[in-house]
Amino acid sequence: MEFRYLGNSGLKISAITYGNWLTHGSQVENDVATQCVRAALDVGISSFDTADTYANTKAESVLGEALKGERRESLEIFTKVFWPTGPGGKNDTGLSRKHILESINGSLRRLQTDYVDLYQAHRYDPETPLEETMQAFADIVRQGKALYIGVSEWTADQIREGVKLSKELGFQLISSQPQYSMLWRVIEGEVIPTCEELGVSQIVWSPMAQGVLSGKYLPGQRPPEGSRAADEKGGADMIKRFLRDDVLERVQGLAPLADEAGLTMAQLAVAWVLQHRNVAAAIVGASRPEQVAENVKAAGVRLEPELMVKIDEALGDVVERDPAKTSENAPQERVA
Numbered sequence: 001m002e003f004r005y006l007g008n009s010g011l012k013i014s015a016i017t018y019g020n021w022l023t024h025g026s027q028v029e030n031d032v033a034t035q036c037v038r039a040a041l042d043v044g045i046s047s048f049d050t051a052d053t054y055a056n057t058k059a060e061s062v063l064g065e066a067l068k069g070e071r072r073e074s075l076e077i078f079t080k081v082f083w084p085t086g087p088g089g090k091n092d093t094g095l096s097r098k099h100i101l102e103s104i105n106g107s108l109r110r111l112q113t114d115y116v117d118l119y120q121a122h123r124y125d126p127e128t129p130l131e132e133t134m135q136a137f138a139d140i141v142r143q144g145k146a147l148y149i150g151v152s153e154w155t156a157d158q159i160r161e162g163v164k165l166s167k168e169l170g171f172q173l174i175s176s177q178p179q180y181s182m183l184w185r186v187i188e189g190e191v192i193p194t195c196e197e198l199g200v201s202q203i204v205w206s207p208m209a210q211g212v213l214s215g216k217y218l219p220g221q222r223p224p225e226g227s228r229a230a231d232e233k234g235g236a237d238m239i240k241r242f243l244r245d246d247v248l249e250r251v252q253g254l255a256p257l258a259d260e261a262g263l264t265m266a267q268l269a270v271a272w273v274l275q276h277r278n279v280a281a282a283i284v285g286a287s288r289p290e291q292v293a294e295n296v297k298a299a300g301v302r303l304e305p306e307l308m309v310k311i312d313e314a315l316g317d318v319v320e321r322d323p324a325k326t327s328e329n330a331p332q333e334r335v336a
Contacts, residue, residue, distance in 0.1 A: 001044030002300040004280045007174030008199030009148060011117065013076045015274055015299045017047040017203060018292070019283035020059045030062050032287070037066035039289035043296040047076040049177075049203070049283050051122055052107050053083035060110035068112055075117075078203070079107045080152060080177075082122035095125035095133040104145050119146035120177055123331055124158050130165060138169035150175030150203070155327050156194035163198045173200065175280070178326070180204035182213060182272050182315060183242060183251075189323040192278050201280035204273050208284075210239035212247070213269035215255055219248040246318055253314040261307060263298070270298035272311065 002015040018040040020033065037048070050063050060079060067075060081103040084093040091098050104119060119140060125133060137149045149171060151162060159176060166173040176195055178187045180202065187202070195202065208214055242248075251265075258268040273282050284295040312319075 001046075001296065002274075003046075005201070006118070006148070006203075006280050007172070007201045009172055009174045011076070011148060011174070013047040013203075013281050014045045015281050016045055016270070016296050017049050017078075017281040017283045018045050019049040019205065019285050020063055021051070021054050021205070021285060030065070032289075033062050034066040035289045036286045036292055037063065039286070039292040040296075041070065043293055045292070045296065046074060047078065047281060049078040049205075050111075051080035051083070051120075052085050052103055052110075053080070053122065057085055057106065057110060060107055064111040064113070072113060077111060077113060077116050078118040078120060078150070079111065079116050080120040080122035081107075082125065095121055095128045095136075097132050097136040100133065100136040100140070104140050108145060115145050115147060117147050118150050118175060119148075120150040120152050120175070121154070121162075122152050124151070124154050126331070127333060130158075130161060134162065134165040134169055137166070137173075138171050141171040148175070149173045150177060152177035153179070153326060153330060154191075155330070156190040156323075159191065159194055159200060160198065163200065175201050175203050177203045177205060177283075179206045180273055180279070181207050181209040182254075182269060182311060183209045183247065183319055185319055185321045186323055186325040188321065191323070191326065192276070196278050202276070202278050203281045203283060204279055205283045206238075207273040207282040208266055208269045209242050212239065212242040212251060213254070213265060215251060215265040217243060217248055217251075219245040219252070244318075250315050250318045254311065257307060257310055257314060261301075261303060263301065264294065266295065267298040267301070268303075268311075270295060271301040271303055272308075274298065274301070275303055275308065 003012040004015050006013050048063060050059050052060060081100055082095060086092050140146045151159060154176060163173050178191060180187055254265055258265045261268055263271060270282050270284060273279055286292045
């Protein structure tokens with residue numbers, strides 16, 4: 001396993017981070033989820049990413065149970081706050097002081113830990129003053145309930161203002177968690193340059209573009225049974241943007257390039273995001289333990305510059321690069 005510093009901090013995390021967005025508490029049984037976590041530990045993964053909203057808090061509980069008994073100091077546990085939890089009441093969402101302070105206590109209880117290494121704003125809250133949000137994060141850090149603060153899917157301007165306030169309040173905002181893959185590069189134009197300037201790292205989600213970059217979805221054919229695209233509960237809406245025949249045809253052109261690198265297509269996708277110096281980690285999930293062992297082989301792989309050029313040529317104009325997509329996909333008001 002390769003370990004990288006997270007932002008301008010002394011914290012190191014595993015370059016492959018295990019995430020349980022669409023699996024724990026919903027898609028797979030708890031015993032299989034535990035087996036996947038154990039498999040992650042066995043291959044050297046020490047960083048685990050979850051969120052209170054995943055499976056409406058169940059994912060945190062499953063992860064906490066799976067990690068019970070492990071040396072806490074050897075783990076880096078990340079969770080998030082923003083989206084609705086519980087019954088979805090008027091204060092069960094957003095980044096108000098009330099919701100943040102109540103949410104961290106619930107997350108710690110479910111994760112069976114006294115602190116999380118990284119507490120992340122799952123989205124930007126347009127209805128709460130940023131000063132209120134950042135003051136609540138500062139208090140959580142001072143209370144020892146979180147060591148560092150991060151954000152997810154914030155624009156470059158939002159990140160800049162968040163970092164400014166964090167410094168004024170005496171804590172570190174060190175990470176951004178955006179979607180990033182060969183097919184979805186919207187952070188390259190603005191978010192990444194801003195983060196490089198400010199000392200903020202990326203922990204990227206969906207490096208395999210919801211599984212499309214594994215090559216298992218073929219143009220003109222129905223999605224395989226049991227795949228994410230066939231599961232209305234498992235992210236089918238998220239994957240639709242990549243299931244156009246023109247995209248799938250281009251993705252199939254990556255197969256010989258993966259062979260050239262001695263990797264599977266999925267490993268090539270993960271290795272590709274890890275080539276960027278501002279990316280500290282790629283989040284991967286698993287519904288079977290053996291998937292973890294396969295994904296981890298992407299850690300430490302160096303792709304030659306010539307191969308990176310060939311990948312760009314193979315994908316051509318199906319790559320999404322518009323920086324405006326970050327704000328377009330963000331909530332314009334709280335989701336209750």
